[in-house]
Amino acid sequence: MRFVFDELYDISDDEDISSLSTTEPSPDEYTFVNEKEVDIPRLKLPRQHRRQLSGSSEELDAETDQLLRQLDLRAKLPTVKSIPTVVPGSSGQSSERILENSAPPSSFVSKTASAGSVTLYDSNDILSALTDSLVSKMNQLDIDNSAQVQAVRTAKKKAEEERRRKEEEVRKQQEEVTKRKREEEDAKKRRLEEQRKRQEAERKLKEDREQQEQLSRNEQEKAFVEEHARRGKAVTDFKAIEKTFWHYKDKILQIKKEIVEPVKKMDVDTRNLISRHKRKINPKFGQLTNSNQQLQTIQTELFGLVDQTKSNQLAYLWVLNFIAKALVHQSETEVRVKPESALPLAKLALALMIRYPELKELLMARWVKKCPFVIGYTCNIDTEQGRSNMGWKRNSDEKWEEGTSYDERMGGMVTLFAVITRLPLPVELIHQQQHPLPISHSWRLLARIANTSRNLLTNSHFVVLGSWWDAAALQFHQAYSKQAQKLLQLVGDNLTSAVAEQKYVGAARLRILMEEWQTSGIKGFPEMID
Template sequence: MRFVFDELYQFSDDEEKYENDESSPCSTPEPSPADFTFVNEVEEDIPRLKLPRQSSSVELVSEKLDPESEQLLSQLNLHSKLSFADELPIIIPNSRNNNNSMSRKPDISMAPQEAAYGTATLLSTLQESLASKMNKLEIDNRAQFQSVKRAKETAQEERRRKEEAELKRKKEMEIKEQEAREAQRRQLELERQQREEELRLKKERDEKERMAKKALEQEETRRRQAEEAKKLEEQAIRGKAVTDFKAIEKTFRHYKDKIASIKKDIVEPVKKMDVNMRNIISRHKRKINPKFGQLTNSNSQLQSIQGELFNLIDQTRENNLAYLWVLNFIAKALVHQSETEVRVKPQSALPLGRLALSLLIKYPELKELLMARWVKKCPFVIGYTCKIDTEQGRQNMGWKRSSDQKWEEDTSYDERMGGIVTLFAVMTRLPLPSEFINTTVHPLSISHSWHLLARISNTPTNLLTNTHFIVLGSWWDAAALQFYEAYGNQAAKLLQLVGDNLTSAVSEHKYAGAARLRILMEEWQLSGLQSFPEMAA
């Protein structure tokens, strides 16, 4: 049986193309359906095949291909194209006799049963081949899927491993950095501790050296004070003849003349200065005057006011006359402050005395001006006493007249003298600031207090008044404790002399000041000496 592939289908591409045309260049007469046998009519997935019916009247002629076609056909590698090529029978169509004839002669004779069997075998082989390919494709797909999955898992595992390695590296780096920071911190802490230890040891050495130096200085000071006290005690023991009242009188006159000199050489010339300089001095006066009233029991406040006063005074140094005028004004202000505020509140003499002592150290010219003002207002500070039964005597002893030219009351005079002596006594017992101990001599040392007590003690009894004992009581409150610490037994003898012997000598006058002084002595014997409370920070 002989057929071509185009004849196996119900219609060919050419038939579809020319189905509506009446004629075609390659058309042949349409065979009758009765000439074909149809295979797989009910199948929908594959094309329906048709096979030509065999006629008993048609003789099957076996024809052979020409040698060239057979050679070309033999060169086709069907095994590489179809997996089932070995199972298919090779069907070689014969060449067509002419373009107008549609009859084909099979190469070999085949019975109808054999043709049907061959078709079934072909379909079965095609199905098995397709199933085999599908299975192979599914196996390949699964293998590829598994390969991709394994590759993906491998990539994920590699990425996870890299991430873990990177995280581990970062953690290790953080730990190393933290350890480095901790080591650096420990090193810095160790260095800080070493510096602190070195500083502490240095401070201890400095403190020991300072204490040793201070102890030597204190020992030297005690030695000098002991020698001075011994001399003063010897003078006191020898009696009144030892006190040179003429020398005291001479000192008194010197300071009285100094007051006149201040008026002539400082006050009057300033009035004749140019207006600009007078205005500058007036502004300084207005700034300086309130400072003394602003003092409190605070060291910080004292330092602030002291700095402001230093600045104001230094601004006048270029003009000597203005400089001396400002110092003279400060001297007057200090004495006035002791007459007004200290007389009411004796403890206020401590910050005022510290300020005055600092001014005396920084500006040595102030001492002469201040002593002149003190002696003019209160000659008791140098142990001077004269009779007050005359107008000149009262003026010499610092009495004031009121606006109606009457002398002030005794109480007012006593209080003023007590306030001035309180400031004077505090300044004599204050120590020098530490930075000036080795470079500066105390401008108003504790020996001035010894002179005051000794000279008043040696004053003739007929010149003693209640004011003398008011002055001694004010001095006792302000400096007795430090006086005793400085002179020891010599101070105790002099205090006993003032509090007992001197008050007994005027007992008949019943002076209130003498009674109070005797009470202070008795309190000392019972509970010790007392002093003003120290200043706060």
């Protein structure tokens, strides 16, 4: 039996519709498997007509018979144990091969002709068996497929539930961690806020106390300034200034006689101790930076070194005298090049004078010896003695130093002096002791130079005034307000105008500083950092 697969359907996709016959296929020619279906093409199979058995049947030639015997039809069709495989016999004999371990069903009763004929089965029976086999196979496949689908769904559902469970655990853990971190951050913020409020309250209390103390101090300073301004030139007693100058000059001789020389005669152990202290103290001043922390470290170290000598009064004064010399030397070397470096040096000097009151007299003697401008002293420099009194130095060839070098040194030393005068005392010490060099010393410096005779004024005076202006004019103005404005205007305008014909460079710069103050305000040194 043979049929073409295309014949199973009414219309092929590749066929031309117009070329097909529209007549309904004859039931005698085809069998319709899905006759009642309306949505899909009907499946038709060609009907197998019974052959009239005759006494003689066609026999296959030997080659065809051999090929048929070699075919494995079970591999081509679904396995159905109930379907027999029929192989036509050769040489007038029939041969019938039945599937292993199976017997033909009762519906497949063979109709055998005489010897040499072919065993035939009804095509309807074969079709029915094939249909039943296919349906059974499809049903089994559907059952197996459904079972597999259900198994996959079950496994997928379990995996999804497991994934959700793990995600839920991770989410809860993350929430716990987040909650704990949030609580810790909130606690930290509360602590910081409490600390900030406490510090703010302490700072405000400190500022209020400082403000009250500053107001009291300003009232005293204002009374002093107003009295000096009222009396005018009469308050500048140049004879008293000269007397002060010679007092400090004599102090230098006294230091040499009563401190320096006797130390040379002390025992070896004491001299070695002093020498070791000198070597440790000397580099400290060069180690100062713009850091308050570094300043505190150096200050503590110096306090320790000086305190070690207090048991020996002579060694103690010798160390303080050495510190005074080192401070002045640092101001005329480093500060002359970098004026803002005077701020940490001035803070250290003020702390040392507060802790060791004897240092003030020693330091002022060193200052007046090298820079008498700090007390407003001026003398004629036309003579050798005059130049020596005003702090001029001789070079290695015994010639006086250049004027530029002299002016720079004077400016550096006045800068340190001015910064010290405008620094406030530590809050805890305001009620315990007086400032060793209060800002009234700056007022005296300006007023005495402003009242100096015009024939004694040189470029150095205006260089000194410019250096002072950079170092302390801002705080001076804050302290004395309107009275400060009058004095600043006096030295910046009137005094510079009085020497306009001399064309002093220092006077020109001082006038520029005054004009900047009138246009954009007074500028000061940058504050130190923590």
